[in-house]
Amino acid sequence: MTNADWATLVRAIRGPILLITVGTLFAIDHAGGYGFTRTWPVLIIVLGILKLLESTAGKGPVEGGLP
Amino acid sequence: MRPRSIIGPVLLIVLGVVFLLSNLRPEFRFFDIAARFWPYLLIGWGGLRLIEVLIWFARGKLTPNCYMRGGEWTLVVFLCLAGSGMFFLARQDWRDGKPAFLRGIEVFGESFDFPVAEQKVAAPAGAFRLILDNQRGNARIVAADGNEIRVSGRKTIKALSRSEAEAGDKASALELISQGGAVLVRTNQERITGDRRISVDLEILLPKAASVEARGRYGDFDITGVNGNVDIGSDNAGVRVQNIGGNVRVETRRSDIVRAVAVKGSVELRGKGQDLELDGIGGPVTITAAYFGDMELRNLAKPLRIDADRNGTLQVECERLPGEIRMDLRNFTGSDIIGPFRLNAKSLDVQLGDVTQSVTISLDRGDVEYRPTKPPVAKADVRTRSGDIEFAAPAGAKFQLQAVANRGDIDNDFGDLFRVEARRQSEDRRDKRRTVTLSGSVGQGPSITLTTDRGVIRLRKSERTAAAAPKASEIKPQPLEVEKQ
Numbered sequence: 001m002t003n004a005d006w007a008t009l010v011r012a013i014r015g016p017i018l019l020i021t022v023g024t025l026f027a028i029d030h031a032g033g034y035g036f037t038r039t040w041p042v043l044i045i046v047l048g049i050l051k052l053l054e055s056t057a058g059k060g061p062v063e064g065g066l067p
Numbered sequence: 068m069r070p071r072s073i074i075g076p077v078l079l080i081v082l083g084v085v086f087l088l089s090n091l092r093p094e095f096r097f098f099d100i101a102a103r104f105w106p107y108l109l110i111g112w113g114g115l116r117l118i119e120v121l122i123w124f125a126r127g128k129l130t131p132n133c134y135m136r137g138g139e140w141t142l143v144v145f146l147c148l149a150g151s152g153m154f155f156l157a158r159q160d161w162r163d164g165k166p167a168f169l170r171g172i173e174v175f176g177e178s179f180d181f182p183v184a185e186q187k188v189a190a191p192a193g194a195f196r197l198i199l200d201n202q203r204g205n206a207r208i209v210a211a212d213g214n215e216i217r218v219s220g221r222k223t224i225k226a227l228s229r230s231e232a233e234a235g236d237k238a239s240a241l242e243l244i245s246q247g248g249a250v251l252v253r254t255n256q257e258r259i260t261g262d263r264r265i266s267v268d269l270e271i272l273l274p275k276a277a278s279v280e281a282r283g284r285y286g287d288f289d290i291t292g293v294n295g296n297v298d299i300g301s302d303n304a305g306v307r308v309q310n311i312g313g314n315v316r317v318e319t320r321r322s323d324i325v326r327a328v329a330v331k332g333s334v335e336l337r338g339k340g341q342d343l344e345l346d347g348i349g350g351p352v353t354i355t356a357a358y359f360g361d362m363e364l365r366n367l368a369k370p371l372r373i374d375a376d377r378n379g380t381l382q383v384e385c386e387r388l389p390g391e392i393r394m395d396l397r398n399f400t401g402s403d404i405i406g407p408f409r410l411n412a413k414s415l416d417v418q419l420g421d422v423t424q425s426v427t428i429s430l431d432r433g434d435v436e437y438r439p440t441k442p443p444v445a446k447a448d449v450r451t452r453s454g455d456i457e458f459a460a461p462a463g464a465k466f467q468l469q470a471v472a473n474r475g476d477i478d479n480d481f482g483d484l485f486r487v488e489a490r491r492q493s494e495d496r497r498d499k500r501r502t503v504t505l506s507g508s509v510g511q512g513p514s515i516t517l518t519t520d521r522g523v524i525r526l527r528k529s530e531r532t533a534a535a536a537p538k539a540s541e542i543k544p545q546p547l548e549v550e551k552q
C-alpha cells in the first residue's frame with residue numbers, strides 16, 4: 001500500500017466520520033444530554049484528528065483532480 | 068470512474084417506508100418520531116458511507132472522486148435544519164393551538180407562586196349550583212359533610228419581575244359570590260393584562276347537595292361526591308369525576324383523559340379527546356365526542372349511544388352493558404352486551420362475545436370475530452366490505468345461517484349440514500371472481516346473516532374454554548344438533 005492510497009482513504013472517510021459525529025451530537029442534544037450549542041467544538045477536534053492522520057500519511061492527490 | 072453510492076436508493080426506501088407506515092397506521096405519529104430520531108438518519112448515512120468507502124478501498128476502487136461532495140453536504144445541511152426545526156416545534160407547548168414562542172414575550176418571564184388564602188361562604192340551603200370560572204389551572208372539587216363552601220389554592224403568575232407579578236396577584240383576587248341558589252367562584256384571570264400569564268390551582272370543599280358548573284380554557288377537573296349534576300366545558304382538560312349523584316356533561320376541545328366512575332345519572336360527552344373511561348353509569352350514555360385514544364366502557368345500566376367522527380364514522384348502540392367494551396383506533400372488543408347491539412364503522416377489527424337480542428355490524432374495512440360463549444345466540448347481521456368474518460357457534464346453539472362471500476371463500480366446520488355453492492360473478496369466462504354462498508340451519512333458531520364483499524367467512528364450532536364454560540349444574544347432556552345428523 002502506498003502512502004497515496006492511505007491518504008485517499010483517510011480523506012474519503014472524513015465525510016462519513018464527520019456525518020456520524022454531527023448525528024451523534026444531535027442525538028445527544030435531543031436525548032436531553034449536552035446541547036449541540038455546547039458540543040459543536042467536538043467537530044473541530046474530529047476534523048483536526050483526521051487532518052493529522054492525513055498529514056502523517058503523506059500528501060494525498062488533489063481533490064477532484066481526476067477527470 | 069466513481070463507483071455508485073447506495074445512499075440515494077437507501078434514503079428513498081427509508082422515506083417510502085416511513086410514509087407508508089404513517090398512512091397505514093394512524094397511531095404512528097410521523098412528526099413526533101421524525102422530530103426525535105432524525106439524528107440517527109445522519110448516523111446511519113455516515114455509517115453506510117464509511118462502509119462503502121472501506122469496501123471500495125479493499126477492492127482498490129477508491130479514488131478522490133469518492134469523497135463526499137458539495138451536493139451531498141447540502142442535503143445534510145437541509146436535513147439538519149429540517150430536523151432541528153421539527154424538534155423545536157415538537158417540543159413546544161401547544162396548549163393554545165400555537166407554540167409558546169408565538170405567544171409573546173412571556174416565555175422570557177419567570178414564574179412566581181402565590182398562595183390563595185382560604186375563603187369560606189355558607190352554602191345556600193338545599194340543592195344549589197357552584198359555578199366555577201377559572202380560565203387556567205386545575206380544580207379539585209370534593210363534597211363533604213357540613214354546609215360551608217371552602218376554597219383555597221395556589222396561584223402561579225409568569226411575569227418579568229416580582230413586583231409585576233405581585234401587582235397581578237392583587238388584581239386577580241379570588242372571589243366567592245353567593246346569590247340566590249348559586250355560588251360563583253371566580254379567579255378573575257381576565258383582569259390581568261399584558262404579557263403576564265396566570266394559572267390558579269383550586270381546592271374546593273363543598274356540601275354534597277351541590278351541582279357543579281365549570282368553565283375553563285386549560286386545566287384538569289377532579290370532582291368527587293356531589294349529588295347534583297356536573298357540567299364541564301373546557302378547551303383542554305383532563306376530567307375525572309366519581310360518585311356523582313346527578314348527570315354528567317363534558318365538552319372538551321382537547322383532553323388527555325375523561326374518566327367517570329359511579330355516576331347515578333346520565334353521561335353526555337361532546338367535542339374531542341384522547342382516552343375515555345366509563346365505569347358504573349346509572350343513566351343513559353351519549354358520546355358524540357371523537358376520542359382518539361383508548362376507550363373503556365363498563366357496567367352501563369342504560370342505553371349507550373356513540374356517534375362520533377373518529378377516523379370515519381363510528382356508531383355504537385346497545386341497550387345495556389353489564390360487560391365491557393374496549394376500543395382503540397383499530398380494534399373493538401365487546402362482551403356481555405344486552406342488545407339490540409349495532410356497530411357501524413369505517414375501519415375497525417371487531418371481536419364480539421355474548422350479545423342478547425340482535426347484532427348488527429356494518430364495516431367498510433375490518434375483520435369480525437363473533438364468538439358467543441353460550442346459547443342461545445342472538446339474531447345477527449354482519450357485513451364488511453373488505454375483511455374476514457368468523458362465526459364460532461357455541462355448543463348447543465340453534466340458528467339459521469346465510470353467508471355470502473363475494474370474491475372470497477367460505478370455510479365450514481359443520482360439514483354437510485350447510486349447503487355451499489360457488490358461482491362466477493359474471494358470464495365472462497375471463498372474469499375469475501366468484502361468489503360463494505352458504506345456507507342451512509342448526510335446529511330452529513334466529514337467523515344469522517354474514518356478508519363480505521372481499522374476504523373469507525369461517526364457521527367454527529367453538530371450543531369451550533374454562534372461562535366461558537357454564538357452571539357444572541347448568542350443563543345438560545345435550546348433543547350438538549350437528550352430531551345427530
